[in-house]
Amino acid sequence: MKKILILGAGLSTGNLIEYLLNNAEEHDWQITVGDISEEVARAKVNGHPRGAARVFDINDDMESWRTIADHDVVISMLPAKMHHLVADKCLDLRKPMLTASYATEEIKALEEKAKKANIPIMMELGLDPGIDHMSAMNLINRIKEEGNQLTSFYSFTGGLVAPEYDNNPWNYKFTWNPRNVVMAGNGVSTFINNGKYKYIPYHRLFDRTLKRKILQLGDFEIYANRDSLKYREIYDLQNIPSMYRGTIRRPGFSKAWNVFVRLGCTEDGYTIEDSENMTYREYINAFLKYEPNVPVEIKLQEYCRNAENPVVFEKLKWLGIFDNRKVGLKNATPAQILQKLLEEKWKMDPEDKDMIVMQHEFKYNNGTEEKMIVSAMAVEGKDQKETAMSITVGLPLAIATKLLLTGKIKNTGIVLPIYKDIYEPILAELETFGISFEEKEYMLG
Amino acid sequence: MKKILILGAGLSTGNLIEYLLNNAEEHDWQITVGDISEEVARAKVNGHPRGAARVFDINDDMESWRTIADHDVVISMLPAKMHHLVADKCLDLRKPMLTASYATEEIKALEEKAKKANIPIMMELGLDPGIDHMSAMNLINRIKEEGNQLTSFYSFTGGLVAPEYDNNPWNYKFTWNPRNVVMAGNGVSTFINNGKYKYIPYHRLFDRTLKRKILQLGDFEIYANRDSLKYREIYDLQNIPSMYRGTIRRPGFSKAWNVFVRLGCTEDGYTIEDSENMTYREYINAFLKYEPNVPVEIKLQEYCRNAENPVVFEKLKWLGIFDNRKVGLKNATPAQILQKLLEEKWKMDPEDKDMIVMQHEFKYNNGTEEKMIVSAMAVEGKDQKETAMSITVGLPLAIATKLLLTGKIKNTGIVLPIYKDIYEPILAELETFGISFEEKEYMLG
Numbered sequence: 001m002k003k004i005l006i007l008g009a010g011l012s013t014g015n016l017i018e019y020l021l022n023n024a025e026e027h028d029w030q031i032t033v034g035d036i037s038e039e040v041a042r043a044k045v046n047g048h049p050r051g052a053a054r055v056f057d058i059n060d061d062m063e064s065w066r067t068i069a070d071h072d073v074v075i076s077m078l079p080a081k082m083h084h085l086v087a088d089k090c091l092d093l094r095k096p097m098l099t100a101s102y103a104t105e106e107i108k109a110l111e112e113k114a115k116k117a118n119i120p121i122m123m124e125l126g127l128d129p130g131i132d133h134m135s136a137m138n139l140i141n142r143i144k145e146e147g148n149q150l151t152s153f154y155s156f157t158g159g160l161v162a163p164e165y166d167n168n169p170w171n172y173k174f175t176w177n178p179r180n181v182v183m184a185g186n187g188v189s190t191f192i193n194n195g196k197y198k199y200i201p202y203h204r205l206f207d208r209t210l211k212r213k214i215l216q217l218g219d220f221e222i223y224a225n226r227d228s229l230k231y232r233e234i235y236d237l238q239n240i241p242s243m244y245r246g247t248i249r250r251p252g253f254s255k256a257w258n259v260f261v262r263l264g265c266t267e268d269g270y271t272i273e274d275s276e277n278m279t280y281r282e283y284i285n286a287f288l289k290y291e292p293n294v295p296v297e298i299k300l301q302e303y304c305r306n307a308e309n310p311v312v313f314e315k316l317k318w319l320g321i322f323d324n325r326k327v328g329l330k331n332a333t334p335a336q337i338l339q340k341l342l343e344e345k346w347k348m349d350p351e352d353k354d355m356i357v358m359q360h361e362f363k364y365n366n367g368t369e370e371k372m373i374v375s376a377m378a379v380e381g382k383d384q385k386e387t388a389m390s391i392t393v394g395l396p397l398a399i400a401t402k403l404l405l406t407g408k409i410k411n412t413g414i415v416l417p418i419y420k421d422i423y424e425p426i427l428a429e430l431e432t433f434g435i436s437f438e439e440k441e442y443m444l445g
Numbered sequence: 446m447k448k449i450l451i452l453g454a455g456l457s458t459g460n461l462i463e464y465l466l467n468n469a470e471e472h473d474w475q476i477t478v479g480d481i482s483e484e485v486a487r488a489k490v491n492g493h494p495r496g497a498a499r500v501f502d503i504n505d506d507m508e509s510w511r512t513i514a515d516h517d518v519v520i521s522m523l524p525a526k527m528h529h530l531v532a533d534k535c536l537d538l539r540k541p542m543l544t545a546s547y548a549t550e551e552i553k554a555l556e557e558k559a560k561k562a563n564i565p566i567m568m569e570l571g572l573d574p575g576i577d578h579m580s581a582m583n584l585i586n587r588i589k590e591e592g593n594q595l596t597s598f599y600s601f602t603g604g605l606v607a608p609e610y611d612n613n614p615w616n617y618k619f620t621w622n623p624r625n626v627v628m629a630g631n632g633v634s635t636f637i638n639n640g641k642y643k644y645i646p647y648h649r650l651f652d653r654t655l656k657r658k659i660l661q662l663g664d665f666e667i668y669a670n671r672d673s674l675k676y677r678e679i680y681d682l683q684n685i686p687s688m689y690r691g692t693i694r695r696p697g698f699s700k701a702w703n704v705f706v707r708l709g710c711t712e713d714g715y716t717i718e719d720s721e722n723m724t725y726r727e728y729i730n731a732f733l734k735y736e737p738n739v740p741v742e743i744k745l746q747e748y749c750r751n752a753e754n755p756v757v758f759e760k761l762k763w764l765g766i767f768d769n770r771k772v773g774l775k776n777a778t779p780a781q782i783l784q785k786l787l788e789e790k791w792k793m794d795p796e797d798k799d800m801i802v803m804q805h806e807f808k809y810n811n812g813t814e815e816k817m818i819v820s821a822m823a824v825e826g827k828d829q830k831e832t833a834m835s836i837t838v839g840l841p842l843a844i845a846t847k848l849l850l851t852g853k854i855k856n857t858g859i860v861l862p863i864y865k866d867i868y869e870p871i872l873a874e875l876e877t878f879g880i881s882f883e884e885k886e887y888m889l890g
Contacts, residue, residue, distance in 0.1 A: 188715050193735035197718045199779070200732070201709030203648035208734065229718070264646030270633050273642045273674070287645070289653065290638035334644070 016394030100126025158248025545571025603693025
């Protein structure tokens, strides 16, 4: 019998836990779900005979040691900044660990320790990062193996509301961590285009979108992700002339969002004076000039040209940014105030479903011809629990855990799913859950 | 006999050291100038019988202890981040310390220790911070003592090239730390206008200038300094409805500078790939879209509307940003590359003189009338050694040292020059050096 420990029973753990419980009998697994709240853990286990729920607190050193020691593998669904604490303990106890989060510098620092312990710390096994790596490497290796030269790789992912529930002027709702959405792109975004490095400062990022039609889902727009360059090394594409990664939104989102960026509403480094007692109208006015005889609406349109556009202005107005309604947040940063408003307006209704969209675009030549492959995927959530996000984050992680426990993964150290023996079986099994890529090939020029 | 220790013999220490040496005989002072380079210290002492030069390294613990212990007062002209190390040693040895730098959080943390030691750590005794505080407090206290209610305080300072040497299209040369100029305003700028808090994000700062005529020196423009609000407490103006501090430039500077801010050229948080081998033209192109058939000049004008203006475009072109000349800086941030170019172009010629301009604007009412006082000062440098910056930073610091050594300063703890017994004698003596404010009173409305 193998014992699996899942740490954290929050959002996006539903499909992960369900998969492992469903496969527990066949593989003789025992599954423990640990969470700060035993109740939350218990709800996820839902009385399954192969499951158990318990309190787990990574800050309780002795108890976390004992718990990890009692299991064969650990899946950390804790907040990302806690993973390295878990990983460190796992390595001391020679237990493999898996997560859906980025291999941060703190995690990478454990590489040597993991190698010495002969143990894998498997990172980036979710959607993005995760399925993006697996599906990209699958195509990259195929294109290379066929003797082609890759010249360009663009890759986009987005978490959106599914089309039939898409009923607000932003064509967007929060299907994932709202804070990450408000802070998205903060910093510089870097990519390379035909050998030319390109740098977009944050305040211009939402000006510079790409447009795409994806599958049969209609029109989308894409803004650049922060660092596209580092993926050249991960994907073994060091000399590729063009490389770009981006985030998918519906058309018009970025032009309106840019008004907030330009105003300074997404800044998070200082707090607004007396934010608790101000109204949203006063909040917006705090970024505009002092002209007491000009309405806030007009000042905003004069200050940010985008807001002159009626389509943009309607989006802003719909959010209630001109309302004399109190913010009611103490010592809040501009970003925190904006987030509070958006959480009300961009909330998923109980019957709403989310949607994940991903598209890879490869250009390559075979010596005589320039070709292009477009590979796209879309997944819709089933309900508020089995969201597309929970499915696409949880399933690859669960399948990787199965591969590990059945001896299919030999790697040690900090491991990303960029190796054929990892991504091939995961992608194959994901297809059985309807998570598959539609691929089209074009001749260029 | 009293022994004065001056730490650091770099830029802007000339007038400080000269004043103290000139007054040494009368007050029976012995002056030691300590610097990492004994040669630099020796050049400043210039063989004066009351002066001595020596090597001083704050990182050499034992030796700095011994040196400080052997003196009665310490003036730190070291880089600002080192002041707290000096102050800490001074307090252990119960020696007063003076600097022209900001009372940082690290310095403020020494308040209790300084109070207990019954010793003053005198900060912000230069120009800005320094003369700005003294001249402001002088007027604030006078206006209050006359029974008036202050309603508004705007204050501006600028270091510029003197008018007759002002011969480039930017009407600007580096008369002070170039890095501080390139990074100026990075972060949010905050002020209050008629009771309304206002926040300007960095990328909009140079859009929102004020215009002023100052003295007989013609037209200027002003952009907001980072945090104007904290001065309400320093100046005991907690409830003042309007408070704004700004930096003075010649008209047109900000509109052109804003092109660099909008491009991302002033960012300092990442390095540009292969910066060493790129040209300035490629550097600018790295912030613009990939459109190989459109010249960089046109792309820039399309991307930043300001650059369409021929007056702005001439400024940019004059800097050589479109030249195919190599940057030659390894692993450089955008800001470092821009700084390197500007250091060549905005360099003071050997015969050039600098100029300091400062203006305070107070509004107040006496119960029946609204009035305004405008108080302005300008100082021109004498030559490249006796710059306006060196004069206005060094003299108040030197005079404060004299006051301290002659028993005129009773304050202990972290002390700013906001007390009458400090600023009155300093301002009076500065007038004998030609540093004086011209004051005008107006009736408003």
